[in-house]
Amino acid sequence: MICIIPARPRACYHASGVPGMSRQNAIRLSIVAAVILTLLAALWAALARIGWRLPQLPVPIVGLHGALMISGVFGALVSLERAVALQKRAAYVVPLLTILGTLLLVSGLPFEMGKTLLVLGALGLAIVFVYIYRKRSTIDILAMGLGALAWLIGNGLWLFGQPIYHAAPWWIIFLILTIAGERLELSRVLMLKPLSRTLFKSVVAVLLIGLTLSLIDFDLGLRVSGVGLALLGAWLLRYDVARHTIRKTGLTRYIAACLLPGYVWLVIGGSLWIAFGGTSTAGFIYDALLHSILLGFVFSMIFGHALIIIPSVLPIDLTYRPVFYFHLVLLQISLLVRVAADLIASQPVRQWAGLFNVLAVLIFMGLMLRSAHRRPVMATQKPGFFKKPGF
Numbered sequence: 311m312i313c314i315i316p317a318r319p320r321a322c323y324h325a326s327g328v329p330g331m332s333r334q335n336a337i338r339l340s341i342v343a344a345v346i347l348t349l350l351a352a353l354w355a356a357l358a359r360i361g362w363r364l365p366q367l368p369v370p371i372v373g374l375h376g377a378l379m380i381s382g383v384f385g386a387l388v389s390l391e392r393a394v395a396l397q398k399r400a401a402y403v404v405p406l407l408t409i410l411g412t413l414l415l416v417s418g419l420p421f422e423m424g425k426t427l428l429v430l431g432a433l434g435l436a437i438v439f440v441y442i443y444r445k446r447s448t449i450d451i452l453a454m455g456l457g458a459l460a461w462l463i464g465n466g467l468w469l470f471g472q473p474i475y476h477a478a479p480w481w482i483i484f485l486i487l488t489i490a491g492e493r494l495e496l497s498r499v500l501m502l503k504p505l506s507r508t509l510f511k512s513v514v515a516v517l518l519i520g521l522t523l524s525l526i527d528f529d530l531g532l533r534v535s536g537v538g539l540a541l542l543g544a545w546l547l548r549y550d551v552a553r554h555t556i557r558k559t560g561l562t563r564y565i566a567a568c569l570l571p572g573y574v575w576l577v578i579g580g581s582l583w584i585a586f587g588g589t590s591t592a593g594f595i596y597d598a599l600l601h602s603i604l605l606g607f608v609f610s611m612i613f614g615h616a617l618i619i620i621p622s623v624l625p626i627d628l629t630y631r632p633v634f635y636f637h638l639v640l641l642q643i644s645l646l647v648r649v650a651a652d653l654i655a656s657q658p659v660r661q662w663a664g665l666f667n668v669l670a671v672l673i674f675m676g677l678m679l680r681s682a683h684r685r686p687v688m689a690t691q692k693p694g695f696f697k698k699p700g701f
C-alpha cells in the first residue's frame with residue numbers, strides 16, 4: 311500500500327480533454343474521488359453503528375461499514391497504487407472493478423452482484439502480485455501477495471454466505487500483510503540480517519496458519535493468529551527504521567511518530583485476539599478486537615504515509631506541517647478510550663470515543679487537502695497550464 315519510491319506520473323497532455331490532465335491522471339483522480347466518497351460513507355455508517363442517531367440515507371450503508379472500509383477504501387487504494395507503480399493500463403482494471411463492486415453494493419441491487427465484483431477485484435490484485443513476484447521474487451512482494459490472497463479469501467467467504475465476522479480476520483490480515491511487506495521493503499535500508507528475515511517469515515507463517523485454522527476452528531484459529539499479530543508488532547518495533555528515524559526532525563520524525571504507536575497497537579490487538587479469540591462476534595469485545603488493529607495500526611500507518619502515498623498516485627505534492635500531530639494524537643487518545651470502554655462495556659463512553667475517532671480521520675482528510683499543491687510543470691509539458699499552485 312505504501313509505495314516507498316513514489317511512481318511519478320508521466321508527462322501530461324490533453325488526452326482527457328481536461329487541460330493539463332492526461333487520461334491516466336483523469337482515471338486516477340476518478341478512482342481517488344470514489345475512494346474519498348466511500349470513506350465518507352463508511353464513516354457515516356460507523357457513527358450509526360456505534361449508536362449515533364443520524365438521518366436515514368436513501369441507500370442502506372450501515373451494515374456495509376466494514377466492507378466499504380476494507381474493499382471500497384483500502385482495496386481500491388492498494389490496487390490503484392500497484393497499477394500506478396506498474397505503469398500498465400490493464401492493472402487499472404483492478405481498482406475499477408473494486409470501485410464498481412462497491413457502487414453495486416450500495417445501489418440496492420442484489421448484494422451478490424457487488425460481492426462478485428469485489429471477489430474479481432481481489433483476484434485481479436493477486437494476479438498482479440504474481441506478475442510482480444515473477445519479476446522480483448523478494449519476501450516483501452511475497453508478503454503483499456499473500457495479503458491479496460487473504461483479501462480474496464475473505465471476499466469469497468462473504469460471497470458464499472459466511473457471516474462478516476468470518477471474513478473480517480482475512481480482511482484484516484490483507485491490510486496487515488500489505489503494510490508489513492511495504493515496511494520490509496524500506497527496512498532494506500538497515501541491511502537486515504538473515505536472522506531478522508527468518509523471524510519475519512516465521513511470524514507471517516504463524517499468522518497464516520492461525521487464519522487457515524480459523525476455517526475449521528474459528529476460536530482457536532483467531533487465538534493463534536493473535537500470537538502472529540503480537541509477534542509481528544514486536545518485530546516491527548525491533549527492526550523497522552522508525553526506531554532510528556524518530557530521532558530526526560520534521561516529516562521523518564512525524565512518520566516515525568505515526569508508525570511506532572501503530573506497532574504498539576498491533577501488539578495490543580494481537581494480545582486481545584489471544585485473550586478472546588472468536589468468542590465475540592458482535593458488540594464491545596468484537597469492536598475492540600477489530601479496531602485496535604484497523605484504527606490503531608492501519609490508520610496510524612495511513613496518517614504516517616499519506617504524504618508519500620497521495621503524491622504517488624496523483625500529480626500533487628503535500629507539504630508537511632507540525633499541525634499533523636493533532637489528528638495523530640486525537641486518534642491515539644480517542645482509540646485508547648474506546649478500547650477501554652469496550653473492555654468495561656460502557657456504551658456512552660464508546661460512543662463518544664468513536665465520534666472522536668471519526669473526527670480524527672476527518673481532520674486528517676481536511677489537513678491533507680489544505681496541504682496539497684499541484685506538482686510543478688514537468689519539462690515535457692507545455693508551460694502555462696498550471697498558472698498557480700493549489701489543487
Ligand code: HEM
Pocket residue numbers: 353356357359360361373375376377379380474475478481591592593594596597600601604605608609664665667668671
Ligand atoms: C473511524 C471510526 C470507526 C468507527 C466509529 C467504527 C465503528 C464500528 C462499529 C460500531 C462496528 C460494529 C462493532 C459491533 O458489533 O458493535 C464496526 C465494525 C467493523 N468495522 Fe469499524 N469503525 C471505525 C473505523 C473502521 C475502520 C478504519 C475500518 C477498516 C479499516 C473498520 C472496519 C470494520 C469492520 C471490518 C467491521 C466488522 C463489520 C461487521 O461485522 O459488520 N472500521 N465498526
